[in-house]
Amino acid sequence: MMDRLRIDRFRIRPYDLPLRRDWRSARGGFERRRGWLVCAATDGAIGFGDCAPIPAAGTEAPESAESALLNACARAPGRSVGEMLGMLDNGYAPTPAARFALECALLDLLSQAEGVPLRRLLAHDASDTVPVNGILGALATLTAADLDQAAEAGFRVVKLKVGVEDPPSEIGRMLALAPFVPADMRLRLDANGAWGYDEACRILDQLAGLPIESLEEPLRIPDPTRLHALQERAGFPLARDESLAGLTADADLGGLGVKRIVIKPAVVGGLRSALDLSRRAATAGIEVVVTGVVESAAGLWPTAQLAASTGSALPHGLATADWLAEDLGVAPCLTGAHLSLSDRPGSGFTPHPDPNPE
Numbered sequence: 445m446m447d448r449l450r451i452d453r454f455r456i457r458p459y460d461l462p463l464r465r466d467w468r469s470a471r472g473g474f475e476r477r478r479g480w481l482v483c484a485a486t487d488g489a490i491g492f493g494d495c496a497p498i499p500a501a502g503t504e505a506p507e508s509a510e511s512a513l514l515n516a517c518a519r520a521p522g523r524s525v526g527e528m529l530g531m532l533d534n535g536y537a538p539t540p541a542a543r544f545a546l547e548c549a550l551l552d553l554l555s556q557a558e559g560v561p562l563r564r565l566l567a568h569d570a571s572d573t574v575p576v577n578g579i580l581g582a583l584a585t586l587t588a589a590d591l592d593q594a595a596e597a598g599f600r601v602v603k604l605k606v607g608v609e610d611p612p613s614e615i616g617r618m619l620a621l622a623p624f625v626p627a628d629m630r631l632r633l634d635a636n637g638a639w640g641y642d643e644a645c646r647i648l649d650q651l652a653g654l655p656i657e658s659l660e661e662p663l664r665i666p667d668p669t670r671l672h673a674l675q676e677r678a679g680f681p682l683a684r685d686e687s688l689a690g691l692t693a694d695a696d697l698g699g700l701g702v703k704r705i706v707i708k709p710a711v712v713g714g715l716r717s718a719l720d721l722s723r724r725a726a727t728a729g730i731e732v733v734v735t736g737v738v739e740s741a742a743g744l745w746p747t748a749q750l751a752a753s754t755g756s757a758l759p760h761g762l763a764t765a766d767w768l769a770e771d772l773g774v775a776p777c778l779t780g781a782h783l784s785l786s787d788r789p790g791s792g793f794t795p796h797p798d799p800n801p802e
């Protein structure tokens with residue numbers, strides 16, 4: 445099938461979407477998300493992908509992504525979906541966010557042609573719903589009312605950015621908020637590499653006993669030996685996320701030093717690489733969480749399809765649509781703390797009409 449699907453037109457459309465409120469983290473923040481909607485058309489169908497580079501999260505710079513996408517605009521027309529996927533496998537478009545976007549557009553086309561939702565192309569036993577965590581932003585802005593609201597919405601795991609203020613202030617805030625965390629809720633912390641090792645040890649010791657679900661990227665220098673020592677000290681999984689950028693396909697996952705990895709397909713270079721990594725992690729006894737990069741619905745849909753295909757029942761980091769004040773299309777439907785994926789063939793993404801058609 446994929447060798448018969450010929451790409452007639454291939455184009456990219458830049459986008460620039462405002463957020464409802466600023467995104468803050470120890471690696472800086474942003475108020476808008478910029479990227480490119482990738483559209484690959486065959487005779488009768490269009491496949492979509494989203495390229496929204498975010499170097500702080502481990503992708504290439506936007507300039508590199510754009511040049512890879514422009515190259516694809518020149519090379520894709522006239523080639524088959526199978527040929528393009530083969531080119532990606534052989535090192536074409538080596539930068540991860542561009543590669544992810546191109547692959548999404550191709551797999552969207554392929555799954556539409558096969559008449560199956562994208563997740564079933566990735567794994568025949570993929571689930572139809574994806575558990576997700578709530579995202580409450582930086583600890584500094586969090587109130588007890590935010591926790592209640594998230595609990596009412598159905599979230600049992602909520603993510604907080606830490607490492608944004610100095611450790612004593614954040615420890616003070618955590619201890620003050622702890623009594624207001626609903627009994628069945630746990631906190632997923634993300635320090636985005638803010639701390640030195642000794643500092644991280646002190647912080648973990650002071651937070652002992654709090655309802656913490658996990659902690660992403662505690663260390664400025666993600667040295668596996670130190671991460672392992674910290675993991676032994678923590679009463680919850682530590683996770684590696686942006687420090688996985690550049691991980692090779694044959695890397696020993698047992699040597700990462702942590703119990704969990706966060707897989708962003710725009711960082712690891714596509715849905716198939718991400719799925720392969722998740723399977724290798726499962727074999728190595730490492731937990732997997734799939735997250736996006738706060739991109740448009742065009743990227744969120746295929747990333748949710750990927751999460752559904754991994755078999756990981758942990759809440760995934762995909763409840764980001766609400767952070768955007770505008771979007772390119774309708775995002776996957778969030779019901780309580782689950783995304784419900786439709787049975788429609790393809791990724792599920794349909795764009796709103798182009799405000800500036802050619």
Ligand SMILES: O=C(O)CCC(=O)C1=CC=C[C@@H](O)[C@@H]1C(=O)O
Binds near residue numbers: 469498578636685762
């Ligand atoms: O994990 C989530 O719930 C949402 C995604 C998310 O937190 C991130 C996306 C993009 C950049 C980062 O600041 C951040 C992360 O580090 O995990």
Ligand SMILES: [Mg+2]
Binds near residue numbers: 636660661685686
């Ligand atoms: Mg993270």
